[in-house]
Amino acid sequence: xxxxxxxxxxxKVRKIVVVGSIARDWIKTPFARVSGxxxxxxxxxxxxxxxxxPVGIVGVIGRDFPEKFLKKLSRRGIDTSGIKREKKGETFQxxxxxxWDLNIAKTIDTRLNVFAEFSPRIxxxxxxxxxxxxxxxxxxxxxxVLKEVKNAAPKCFVAGDTMNFWIExxxxxxxxxxxxxxxxxxxxxxxxxxxxxxxxxxAAGKIISMGAKIVVVKRGxxxxxxxxxxxxxxxxxxxxxxxxxPTGAGxxxxxxxxxxxxxxxxxxxxxxxxxxAWGTVVSSFTVEGIGVRRLVSVGKNEINSRYRKFVxxxxxxxx
Amino acid sequence: xxxxxxxxxxxKVRKIVVVGSIARDWIKTPFARVSGxxxxxxxxxxxxxxxxxPVGIVGVIGRDFPEKFLKKLSRRGIDTSGIKREKKGETFQxxxxxxWDLNIAKTIDTRLNVFAEFSPRIxxxxxxxxxxxxxxxxxxxxxxVLKEVKNAAPKCFVAGDTMNFWIExxxxxxxxxxxxxxxxxxxxxxxxxxxxxxxxxxAAGKIISMGAKIVVVKRGxxxxxxxxxxxxxxxxxxxxxxxxxPTGAGxxxxxxxxxxxxxxxxxxxxxxxxxxAWGTVVSSFTVEGIGVRRLVSVGKNEINSRYRKFVxxxxxxxx
Numbered sequence: 001x002x003x004x005x006x007x008x009x010x011x012k013v014r015k016i017v018v019v020g021s022i023a024r025d026w027i028k029t030p031f032a033r034v035s036g037x038x039x040x041x042x043x044x045x046x047x048x049x050x051x052x053x054p055v056g057i058v059g060v061i062g063r064d065f066p067e068k069f070l071k072k073l074s075r076r077g078i079d080t081s082g083i084k085r086e087k088k089g090e091t092f093q094x095x096x097x098x099x100w101d102l103n104i105a106k107t108i109d110t111r112l113n114v115f116a117e118f119s120p121r122i123x124x125x126x127x128x129x130x131x132x133x134x135x136x137x138x139x140x141x142x143x144x145v146l147k148e149v150k151n152a153a154p155k156c157f158v159a160g161d162t163m164n165f166w167i168e169x170x171x172x173x174x175x176x177x178x179x180x181x182x183x184x185x186x187x188x189x190x191x192x193x194x195x196x197x198x199x200x201x202x203a204a205g206k207i208i209s210m211g212a213k214i215v216v217v218k219r220g221x222x223x224x225x226x227x228x229x230x231x232x233x234x235x236x237x238x239x240x241x242x243x244x245x246p247t248g249a250g251x252x253x254x255x256x257x258x259x260x261x262x263x264x265x266x267x268x269x270x271x272x273x274x275x276x277a278w279g280t281v282v283s284s285f286t287v288e289g290i291g292v293r294r295l296v297s298v299g300k301n302e303i304n305s306r307y308r309k310f311v312x313x314x315x316x317x318x319x
Numbered sequence: 320x321x322x323x324x325x326x327x328x329x330x331k332v333r334k335i336v337v338v339g340s341i342a343r344d345w346i347k348t349p350f351a352r353v354s355g356x357x358x359x360x361x362x363x364x365x366x367x368x369x370x371x372x373p374v375g376i377v378g379v380i381g382r383d384f385p386e387k388f389l390k391k392l393s394r395r396g397i398d399t400s401g402i403k404r405e406k407k408g409e410t411f412q413x414x415x416x417x418x419w420d421l422n423i424a425k426t427i428d429t430r431l432n433v434f435a436e437f438s439p440r441i442x443x444x445x446x447x448x449x450x451x452x453x454x455x456x457x458x459x460x461x462x463x464v465l466k467e468v469k470n471a472a473p474k475c476f477v478a479g480d481t482m483n484f485w486i487e488x489x490x491x492x493x494x495x496x497x498x499x500x501x502x503x504x505x506x507x508x509x510x511x512x513x514x515x516x517x518x519x520x521x522a523a524g525k526i527i528s529m530g531a532k533i534v535v536v537k538r539g540x541x542x543x544x545x546x547x548x549x550x551x552x553x554x555x556x557x558x559x560x561x562x563x564x565p566t567g568a569g570x571x572x573x574x575x576x577x578x579x580x581x582x583x584x585x586x587x588x589x590x591x592x593x594x595x596a597w598g599t600v601v602s603s604f605t606v607e608g609i610g611v612r613r614l615v616s617v618g619k620n621e622i623n624s625r626y627r628k629f630v631x632x633x634x635x636x637x638x
Contacts, residue, residue, distance in 0.1 A: 100517050101517055198419050198420055199559075199560060199561075199562070200558065201558055201559070201560040202560060219541070222538070222541040222542070222555075223541070223542070223555055225555070225558065232558055232632055233632060233633070233635070234555035234556075234558060234632055234633055235555060235633060235635075236541075236542055236544070236553035236554060236555050237553075239519065239520055239544065239551055239553060240518075240520070241518060241520040241521060242518075243518070270635075270636060273634075273635040273636070274635050274636055276635070277635045304638060307638055308637070308638065311635075311637055313551055313552060313553055314552070314553055314554060314633055314634075315592075315633075315634055316552070316554075316589075316592040316593050316595070316596045316630075317589060317592070317593055318627070318630055319623060319626055319627065
């Protein structure tokens with residue numbers, strides 16, 4: 001593993017593995033639209049994470065997925081060797097629409113295509129990774145990957161996401177998975193749905209009592225709350241004058257969150273708080289463009305400058 | 320005026336005048352209920368503000384309003400000499416209900432009673448006040464009070480609140496008032512309704528372009544955003560495991576906000592940010608009890624301790 005200088009501390013650069021969807025998206029918002037653009041949870045995740053740490057993607061694409069985009073990922077330090085191309089089918093397709101408030105996506109159409117038969121195969125050289133992100137896929141597959149990686153790297157830090165569909169259809173598997181996670185990232189409506197609890201502190205307490213060590217509740221334009229043990233950390237979203245498209249905001253939050261943690265020496269509460277702030281900052285760029293457009297172009301200088309602005313925006317003096 | 324020691328700086332204690340409703344409330348939430356308890360915007364406001372600065376209330380009550388509660392206000396440093404008792408009528412009554420999410424009050428019944436003929440009369444000794452809060456009443460009356468006070472004290476810092484009813488019925492008067500305010504406090508749904516703009520940065524910019532120097536957007540359990548010039552400050556709400564009743568949260572936010580500002584030497588951006596944090600902290604106590612129950616009992620030690628906790632809850636390290 002290569003070493004990098006960061007401040008005065010030499011830090012190991014740790015690779016993150018992400019398992020999730022790779023898609024082509026048709027998105028329409030009141031401000032922009034895209035037809036067949038690159039998307040999917042692991043794409044947003046790895047673009048964001050690669051701002052902090054090297055990433056390896058495990059996923060599947062069809063014959064239609066642009067080779068050029070895979071090259072773009074490689075140039076960002078994203079290892080695409082775990083992406084399998086199925087030449088006989090098409091990539092997973094999602095079509096969605098947002099109205100003026102941009103809070104809720106209305107799914108118009110979903111075509112699983114090659115993703116329907118997706119069974120994640122982790123390349124051997126990914127198995128020693130110390131960080132694993134299980135993006136929103138079937139919890140049965142999430143568990144399979146978790147076991148495989150933990151078997152090879154027992155100390156691997158594992159975080160996962162989910163969605164309403166799995167809460168409804170595979171709650172028992174999901175509960176079992178949560179018991180094995182270091183961090184559960186979940187959106188506000190979904191943690192309420194999963195726990196049946198309206199109050200976030202109580203809902204997060206429930207997830208923690210099931211075994212997850214950290215719970216991060218994503219609240220869209222209202223920010224994020226992070227829970228661990230009895231501790232709570234809360235941030236508003238970074239306010240945007242011209243949000244364009246929230247697609248992928250949650251996944252790029254997760255990417256920056258995990259990317260920052262992987263770049264640190266340890267997962268302390270202090271570093272977790274910074275990880276949440278980085279997630280907030282990076283995902284705010286995602287929302288500024290349609291699809292991945294803004295996220296692929298954002299650089300280290302821009303995110304650093306927005307992080308500093310964000311500090312000024314939420315910090316106030318002690319008594 | 321008396322002087323107090325605060326840190327090393329001697330600060331003048333400035334009196335705040337608040338003009339608003341005084342009520343008896345019938346409130347039902349899934350967690351508690353109260354019948355005919357004391358309420359109203361200027362009551363919540365002054366209870367909160369009196370934790371920081373002396374307050375004088377201008378309002379009207381009927382024969383039913385408990386004398387004991389007026390004495391309680393006096394003991395908190397709240398001057399009740401501007402409260403007129405109309406012996407021929409009953410106090411303004413409000414009956415409301417909340418469901419599980421506690422975000423939206425459903426009004427069951429409103430009886431204006433003596434409040435219907437309310438025409439604020441500012442006692443002569445209140446006229447030199449340097450801080451005035453125009454709680455949510457008819458903007459025509461708000462303007463009348465503003466003119467009267469500004470006439471006597473041209474440098475008076477004036478803040479105001481409003482509600483959907485006035486936005487619908489007296490938009491022109493409200494617009495005129497906004498042009499004269501130092502600070503406009505308004506909730507999220509209402510600033511969207513008033514400006515027709517969904518985006519908060521744009522909506523706040525509109526209010527600022529109309530003349531208000533500071534805009535504070537109250538977002539309930541999602542926190543608060545404060546705008547002035549091109550600057551933005553945002554905070555999440557203080558998370559509560561057992562919220563009971565949000566009635567008066569906005570008014571007690573305003574009370575602590577104004578109370579803190581009045582206790583300061585100047586209204587700088589730095590102090591404004593602290594004022595927003597104090598508003599957040601104090602209003603979180605209000606929500607912990609039915610009606611004014613928790614707010615009347617909260618003391619300086621408790622709010623200081625929660626303020627410190629809140630700092631830890633939202634602050635994160637710089638890059």
